[in-house]
Structure formats: structure tokens, C-alpha cells
Amino acid sequence: xxxxxxxxxxxxxxxxxxxxxxxxxxxxxxxxxxxxxxxxxxxxxxxxxxxxxxxxxxxxxxxxxxxxxxxxxxxxxxxxxxxxxxxxxxxxxxxxxxxxxxxxxxxxxxxxxxxxxxxxxxxxxxxxxxxxxxxxxxxxxxxxxxxxxxxxxxxxxxxxxxxxxxxxxxxxxxxxxxxxxxxxxxxxxxxxxxxxxxxxxxxxxxxxxxxxxxxxxxxxxxxxxxxxxxxxxxxxxxxxxxxxxxxxxxxxxxxxxxxxxxxxxxxxxxxxxxxxxxxxxxxxxxxxxxxxxxxxxxxxxxxxxxxxxxxxxxxxxxxxxxx
Amino acid sequence: xxxxxxxxxxxxxxxxxxxxxxxxxxxxxxxxxxxxxxxxxxxxxxxxxxxxxxxxxxxxxxxxxxxxxxxxxxxxxxxxxxxxxxxxxxxxxxxxxxxxxxxxxxxxxxxxxxxxxxxxxxxxxxxxxxxxxxxxxxxxxxxxxxxxxxxxxxxxxxxxxxxxxxxxxxxxxxxxxxxxxxxxxxxxxxxxxxxxxxxxxxxxxxxxxxxxxxxxxxxxxxxxxxxxxxxxxxxxxxxxxxxxxxxxxxxxxxxxxxxxxxxxxxxxxxxxxxxxxxxxxxxxxxxxxxxxxxxxxxxxxxxxxxxxxxxxxxxxxxxxxxxxxxxxxxxxxxxxxxxxxxxxxxxxxxxxxxxxxxxxxxxxxxxxxxxxxxxxxxxxxxxxxxxxxxxxxxxxxxxxxxxxxxxxxxxxxxxxxxxxxxxxxxxxxxxxxxxxxxxxxxxxxxxxxxxxxxxxxxxxxxxxxxxxxxxxxxxxxxxxxxxxxxxxxxxxxxxxxxxxxxxxxxxxxxxxxxxxxxxxxxxxxxx
Numbered sequence: 001x002x003x004x005x006x007x008x009x010x011x012x013x014x015x016x017x018x019x020x021x022x023x024x025x026x027x028x029x030x031x032x033x034x035x036x037x038x039x040x041x042x043x044x045x046x047x048x049x050x051x052x053x054x055x056x057x058x059x060x061x062x063x064x065x066x067x068x069x070x071x072x073x074x075x076x077x078x079x080x081x082x083x084x085x086x087x088x089x090x091x092x093x094x095x096x097x098x099x100x101x102x103x104x105x106x107x108x109x110x111x112x113x114x115x116x117x118x119x120x121x122x123x124x125x126x127x128x129x130x131x132x133x134x135x136x137x138x139x140x141x142x143x144x145x146x147x148x149x150x151x152x153x154x155x156x157x158x159x160x161x162x163x164x165x166x167x168x169x170x171x172x173x174x175x176x177x178x179x180x181x182x183x184x185x186x187x188x189x190x191x192x193x194x195x196x197x198x199x200x201x202x203x204x205x206x207x208x209x210x211x212x213x214x215x216x217x218x219x220x221x222x223x224x225x226x227x228x229x230x231x232x233x234x235x236x237x238x239x240x241x242x243x244x245x246x247x248x249x250x251x252x253x254x255x256x257x258x259x260x261x262x263x264x265x266x267x268x269x270x271x272x273x274x275x276x277x278x279x280x281x282x283x284x285x286x287x288x289x290x291x292x293x294x295x296x297x298x299x300x301x302x303x304x305x306x307x308x309x310x311x312x313x314x315x316x317x318x319x320x321x322x323x
Numbered sequence: 324x325x326x327x328x329x330x331x332x333x334x335x336x337x338x339x340x341x342x343x344x345x346x347x348x349x350x351x352x353x354x355x356x357x358x359x360x361x362x363x364x365x366x367x368x369x370x371x372x373x374x375x376x377x378x379x380x381x382x383x384x385x386x387x388x389x390x391x392x393x394x395x396x397x398x399x400x401x402x403x404x405x406x407x408x409x410x411x412x413x414x415x416x417x418x419x420x421x422x423x424x425x426x427x428x429x430x431x432x433x434x435x436x437x438x439x440x441x442x443x444x445x446x447x448x449x450x451x452x453x454x455x456x457x458x459x460x461x462x463x464x465x466x467x468x469x470x471x472x473x474x475x476x477x478x479x480x481x482x483x484x485x486x487x488x489x490x491x492x493x494x495x496x497x498x499x500x501x502x503x504x505x506x507x508x509x510x511x512x513x514x515x516x517x518x519x520x521x522x523x524x525x526x527x528x529x530x531x532x533x534x535x536x537x538x539x540x541x542x543x544x545x546x547x548x549x550x551x552x553x554x555x556x557x558x559x560x561x562x563x564x565x566x567x568x569x570x571x572x573x574x575x576x577x578x579x580x581x582x583x584x585x586x587x588x589x590x591x592x593x594x595x596x597x598x599x600x601x602x603x604x605x606x607x608x609x610x611x612x613x614x615x616x617x618x619x620x621x622x623x624x625x626x627x628x629x630x631x632x633x634x635x636x637x638x639x640x641x642x643x644x645x646x647x648x649x650x651x652x653x654x655x656x657x658x659x660x661x662x663x664x665x666x667x668x669x670x671x672x673x674x675x676x677x678x679x680x681x682x683x684x685x686x687x688x689x690x691x692x693x694x695x696x697x698x699x700x701x702x703x704x705x706x707x708x709x710x711x712x713x714x715x716x717x718x719x720x721x722x723x724x725x726x727x728x729x730x731x732x733x734x735x736x737x738x739x740x741x742x743x744x745x746x747x748x749x750x751x752x753x754x755x756x757x758x759x760x761x762x763x764x765x766x767x768x769x770x771x772x773x774x775x776x777x778x779x780x781x782x783x784x785x786x787x788x789x790x791x792x793x794x795x796x797x798x799x800x801x802x803x804x805x806x807x808x809x810x811x812x813x814x815x816x817x818x819x820x821x822x823x824x825x826x827x828x829x830x831x832x833x834x835x836x837x838x839x840x841x842x843x844x845x846x847x848x849x850x
Contacts (some may be wrong), residue, residue, distance in 0.1 A: 271553075
């Protein structure tokens with residue numbers, strides 16, 4: 001298995017380099033100039049000499065091929081450069097945002113698992129009953145509701161309900177504090193986005209759990225287990241659910257990877273200073289170095305999450321071997 | 324009537340020292356942006372940097388913080404008194420306060436002031452100064468002793484003093500600059516009312532009271548937290564939930580109305596005309612806009628007086644004005660404006676003339692594209708209004724709305740027919756501010772791509788004029804040249820600044836620009 005893991009990790013290197021080269025070229029195809037955005041974005045006057053100085057400072061006055069070679073050489077040395085916008089190392093910029101994105105991703109996934117697996121299972125076991133219909137409506141609601149709307153509504157709901165109860169509107173904090181510094185403040189900020197994200201995420205997973213369970217429950221080995229006289233709870237927990245979880249785990253893995261860098265709207269609605277917001281900001285500002293690093297981070301997260309999911313398959317289904 | 328009108332009127336009418344400031348407390352405010360680039364005020368232009376860093380720094384002079392809506396009330400910050408120019412207006416000699424300390428405990432002297440100003444006006448190799456071009460009149464900056472700074476000008480001009488009140492002109496330590504000219508891009512160390520207490524990248528910046536501050540009794544606050552919050556809905560919710568007291572840049576009329584409805588007397592609102600005007604620019608290099616009749620026809624289609632009434636309900640615009648900020652003594656009166664195309668009070672007559680001009684130029688049934696920026700307030704709203712105004716003379720305009728980068732790029736490369744722009748300045752400095760209408764050969768960020776020797780000649784005379792009455796006459800001549808004779812660019816509605824805040828925030832007064840009066844020294848909390 002270790003050989004398998006090593007091989008998969010090594011395979012990520014060309015993937016990352018290819019993604020880096022592609023995003024390097026694509027970013028330069030977008031019309032615009034980071035120095036112009038920086039100096040002229042406010043609609044005010046600026047000195048043309050400042051524009052030239054800005055180009056020289058961030059190195060965009062060099063020929064593209066030289067910039068590309070500098071960039072690739074930096075990657076080889078694990079030096080992703082400095083943000084063209086802030087002048088800070090891109091690693092510093094990303095690490096400042098990663099904890100909040102990671103926390104929301106983990107909490108969102110926990111919420112999703114807590115909702116999706118029990119409800120999906122119940123829905124499958126009670127197929128075509130009122131319970132099944134209710135769960136399916138709940139799931140479709142989650143898929144159909146845009147997360148920005150849900151986010152805005154949840155904040156407004158909290159404000160209105162708190163105003164109605166206490167006479168003073170209350171809302172969660174809008175600045176992030178790490179959980180180890182102030183757990184209550186941290187969780188009060190993170191809980192609404194986690195529920196907002198988790199609901200949508202749960203809705204998709206719930207439907208997947210339901211259909212996988214329905215399929216597994218019709219398998220021969222489940223019928224055999226029933227014929228042996230095993231109690232229903234044991235059949236579901238030990239035999240059916242574990243096997244039904246294979247596609248659900250795949251989905252959870254993909255969604256988790258997406259949550260790290262893809263929570264653009266949720267991060268904006270809840271004023272979370274996360275990786276998704278940084279991504280949009282970097283593209284809008286045409287910050288090439290930061291965008292390149294973020295794309296590579298996203299690719300790496302997807303690759304490693306997929307690897308983790310593959311390893312989980314082996315635990316869930318002992319017939320799967322890694323060679 | 325709406326309570327905010329009453330509140331604003333009351334605030335405007337209150338004398339500056341009607342209430343005794345209460346010391347203490349921490350102000351939490353928001354900055355409507357995603358963090359700024361570097362921390363160096365000399366280098367940057369976005370207000371996100373200024374709102375985050377101004378409380379840490381001093382300046383030589385400034386717009387009077389107790390009267391910031393005035394366009395010509397400048398007072399000393401680090402100097403001891405405003406100087407009378409000598410040698411025919413060519414020499415300004417400033418005496419610098421003694422006993423001022425930087426936050427690291429070192430003494431601030433005239434050498435620090437001079438070094439900072441030299442960095443702005445004559446930046447050394449490898450240093451970027453965003454506002455270097457604002458000071459073409461400065462010949463030398465001298466610091467003959469510890470308490471004197473002398474500005475020697477190449478020519479006397481009315482534009483010098485307002486330019487000197489630049490809120491970005493932070494005074495840095497000469498000793499620090501001598502060691503590293505880029506130190507202030509990454510660090511904060513000033514002599515302002517607040518000391519730096521921490522920065523969480525892209526999220527928040529914190530300051531604590533500077534006990535050694537040189538303005539007696541100030542600052543009143545123990546400290547501040549400035550939180551970056553780019554979404555307006557988040558900012559509105561945060562004020563409502565009292566997670567933050569205000570956001571200084573300004574909010575839309577709908578946000579103001581929502582907050583006043585929800586919070587009643589717990590919210591107060593300050594409003595002001597904003598030294599930021601919309602500008603409609605036809606590209607003279609593109610047909611048919613090389614024809615002055617077509618450009619003038621488009622200007623004449625616009626009902627600015629009627630538009631102002633409607634748009635102020637939904638957008639951050641309100642006042643009809645010409646090239647100069649409407650609150651300035653050098654601005655055109657309504658009567659003066661009414662003689663220019665785009666400002667005629669009889670809009671039907673004006674549009675009939677516009678149709679005639681288009682017919683004469685062979686440009687009837689014109690279909691064109693207007694470049695605009697993907698910013699709702701007010702670019703897209705004003706752009707959409709203009710599209711409808713042009714339709715009324717038979718011109719079909721579609722908007723090409725793009726992000727800031729491509730918007731600037733297309734204008735700079737001349738790849739557009741019509742464009743919506745803005746002219747946003749800081750301290751009201753009419754002569755310097757209207758310089759942005761100069762032809763592209765002179766001012767590189769003018770995208771009308773026109774030539775006009777007469778306009779340049781008027782500007783030169785205006786720049787060297789020191790009598791305000793004569794300067795006013797020249798500005799009218801310049802305005803007529805830009806809007807009427809050449810029909811180069813049309814200033815449309817001026818921005819309007821609306822700042823709703825928790826009513827416990829006292830002492831702060833709205834100014835003509837979101838760049839001004841941001842050092843927070845005069846703010847106190849009544850709770």
C-alpha cells in the first residue's frame with residue numbers, strides 16, 4: 001500500500017506543474033494590468049511614472065518567457081513568490097486564510113454527514129412512505145436553494161429573531177478569531193456558514209445515500225442475511241450501510257476539496273476571510289503569482305483528497321487491494 | 324418625514340463643541356474592501372489603505388477636522404501655524420511643532436517632514452510615488468534646521484496649498500527611510516493619534532491610543548478595530564447587529580433607509596456632496612465621435628436636472644455640476660451650467676437640437692457600445708440611465724460591462740467607442756482636479772484621445788493664476804472649452820456620500836471625500 005501511496009504522490013508532481021503552466025498562460029491572456037487596477041481603480045489621478053515603477057517592482061516588465069522560467073524555477077524550489085498586490089509572500093497570504101476555510105469545510109462536512117447519512121438511510125428503508133417524501137423534499141430544497149440566499153436569509157433571521165426576543169438585534173461576529181483563542185466567539189461565527197454550506201452538501205449526499213442504500217438492500221447478501229434471521233438493525237449497520245457508503249464517500253471527498261477554495265459566496269456573505277474570497281480577489285486584481293499559487297493549492301487538495309478517498313475504499317470494502 | 328433627514332440636519336447645525344467628548348472605548352468600523360495592497364500611503368491610491376493606516380500617521384497640514392466639508396479651510400497638523408507665502412507666493416516656510424514623538428519614542432523633527440515630502444515629490448530610484456505629478460510647481464524642499472521646512476516653488480499657484488493637505492502625505496521617520504525606503508510598505512510606525520496594535524491580513528487592523536499625541540486631549544478613544552467587509556449587505560447587517568458602528572466610505576440610499584427604518588434613533592446619518600464625479604467620455608479617435616457635432620448631440624440628449632431627481636433615490640449620486648466640485652467657490656453656478664450642452668434646462672429643445680446635429684453629421688440611427696465598469700454604485704446605474712437618455716435622440720447604446728482591470732485596459736488601449744468613468748479626487752483642489760480633462764498627450768490617463776491647444780493654453784494660464792476671482796473666470800473658459808466648444812467629455816452627476824452610523828459615535832464629521840478626516844482623533848463614543 002505504501003508503494004501505491006508513493007506512486008500516487010509522485011504522480012501529483014506533473015499534474016501540479018501542468019496546472020501551474022496552464023494558469024500562468026491563461027492569466028496573461030486576460031486583458032488588464034495589476035498596476036493599473038492598483039493605481040487607477042479608485043478613479044483618481046496617478047503619476048505615469050508610478051505605473052512604470054510598479055511594473056518594474058513586480059517584474060511584469062520582463063519578457064513573458066523570462067517570467068515563466070522564473071516562476072517554474074521558483075516552484076521547483078518551493079518558492080511561490082510574493083503577491084503582486086500586497087507584496088507579501090503568497091504562502092503568508094494563503095496561510096492567513098486557510099484555517100477559516102478549513103474550519104468551515106470540516107464543520108460543513110460534519111453537518112452534512114450528520115444529516116445526510118441517517119436521513120438518506122431512513123429514506124431508503126422507508127421508501128415511498130410520508131417520511132421518504134419529506135426527506136426527499138428536504139433534499140431537493142437544499143439542492144435548489146442558492147447558498148448566498150440561504151446565507152443572507154439566515155443572518156437576517158438571526159437579527160430579526162434576536163430583535164423580537166431581546167429587543168436588540170444580534171448577529172454573529174464578522175471577524176475571525178481562532179478556536180484556540182476564543183472558542184465561543186469562533187463557533188458563533190462559524191456555525192451559520194457551516195449550516196448553510198452543510199445543508200446544500202447534505203442534500204446531495206442524502207440523495208446519494210438513499211439511492212445507494214436502495215440498491216444494496218436488494219443485493220443477494222442482504223437477502224441471505226435476512227434469511228439467516230439477523231436483526232434488521234444489524235443488517236443495515238454491518239452489511240448494507242458500509243457497502244452503500246462507497247459512492248457517498250467519493251462524493252464527500254469531492255465536496256470537501258471544493259469547500260476549501262470554492263466557498264466564494266458563503267465567505268462573502270458571512271465576511272469570512274477565507275481562501276475562496278482570496279481567490280476571487282486575486283483574479284480581480286490580476287495578481288498572477290497569488291492566483292497561480294491558489295490554483296496549485298486547489299489542485300493539490302483535490303489530488304490528495306482523492307487519494308484519501310481511494311484509501312478509504314479499502315477500509316470500507318476489504319475486497320479492494322492496493323497494488 | 325424620515326428621521327435621518329432630521330438627524331443629518333441636527334448634526335449639521337450643531338456647533339463643534341456642543342457636547343463634551345467622553346474619553347474611552349474602542350471603535351469598531353468597517354472598510355468596504357478586501358484588504359489593501361501595501362501599507363505605504365505614499366505609494367498607494369485605494370482608500371482601503373488610507374482607512375486602515377491614517378490613524379497611525381501625522382501630516383504637515385490637513386483639511387480642518389472640525390470643518391471638513393469646507394473646500395478651503397486648511398489647518399496645521401504638525402506645523403505650528405499656516406504660513407503666509409513670501410517672494411510673490413513662491414516660498415512657504417513651515418515651523419514644525421516641538422516635542423512630537425514617533426511611536427518608537429524617537430523625536431520627530433523638520434528633517435522627517437522634509438524627507439517624507441521629498442519622497443513624495445522627488446521619489447528616489449526604485450520608489451513609487453502615486454501623487455508625484457500633483458506637485459509640478461515644487462522646485463525644492465529644504466530643512467535648514469530642526470524646526471523649519473521650506474517649500475520653494477517654480478511658480479506661484481492656487482493649487483499648491485490644497486495639494487499640500489494631501490491626506491496620504493504621511494510623515495515617516497527619516498532615520499527609517501535612510502535605512503530602508505520600502506520599510507513602510509510592510510510596517511507601520513508613525514506619530515499619529517493611534518499606535519499600531521496588530522494586523523490580520525485581509526481581515527482587520529487594530530490601533531491603541533497614543534498617550535503622547537500632540538493635540539491636547541486627543542484621541543478620545545482607547546483604540547479601534549477596523550474590519551475589512553467588502554459586501555454591503557454584511558456591512559448593513561453588522562451595523563444593525565452592532566458588530567461595527569459604521570463604515571466611513573459611504574452607503575447607498577437604500578442601505579441608509581433600511582438602517583434608519585430598523586434602528587430609529589440608534590442610527591444617525593451624515594451626508595455630503597462627494598468630490599467624485601461621473602464622466603462620460605467619447606473616444607475622439609473612433610468614428611463618428613471624431614465629429615464634434617455627434618459628441619455634442621450626445622451631451623445634449625442628457626437631462627441632468629431630471630436625472631438627478633430620480634437617481635438620488637437609488638444611487639450614490641445627487642448634485643448636477645460641471646468640471647469643478649459643486650461645493651467649491653470656483654464651481655459653476657446653475658445659471659452658468661445651463662448654457663452648456665448637457666445642462667440645458669429645456670430638455671426637449673435640447674434634444675431637438677441634438678437630433679438636428681446628428682442628421683447634419685449623417686449619424687442618425689447610430690448604434691454604439693459604451694464601456695462600463697462592473698461596479699453597481701454608481702457606474703452601472705448611471706450608465707443605464709445614460710443609455711436611456713441617448714435612446715431619446717434615436718441613438719442605440721449597449722453597455723459593455725467589464726471588471727476594473729479590463730475596463731482600464733480597454734480605455735488605455737483606446738479599444739472603446741464611449742466610456743463611463745469617474746473623476747475621484749481627495750482635497751478639493753479645482754485647478755489640479757480639472758487637469759484630468761487635459762488631452763492625452765499631456766495627461767496620460769485622459770481617454771478621450773483629443774487634441775486641443777486652446778484648452779491647454781487656458782489651463783496653463785489658470786495654473787499660474789493666483790487671484791481666485793481671475794482663476795474662476797479662467798475655469799469657466801476651460802469648462803466651456805471641454806464641454807461645449809470641443810465637446811470632449813461630459814461630467815454627469817456628482818457622487819453623494821451617505822454615512823449611516825450608530826448614534827453613539829460622536830465627533831466625526833463627514834467631508835467632501837472619503838479620503839479626508841480619517842485619523843479618528845476627534846471621535847468619541849457616547850455610551
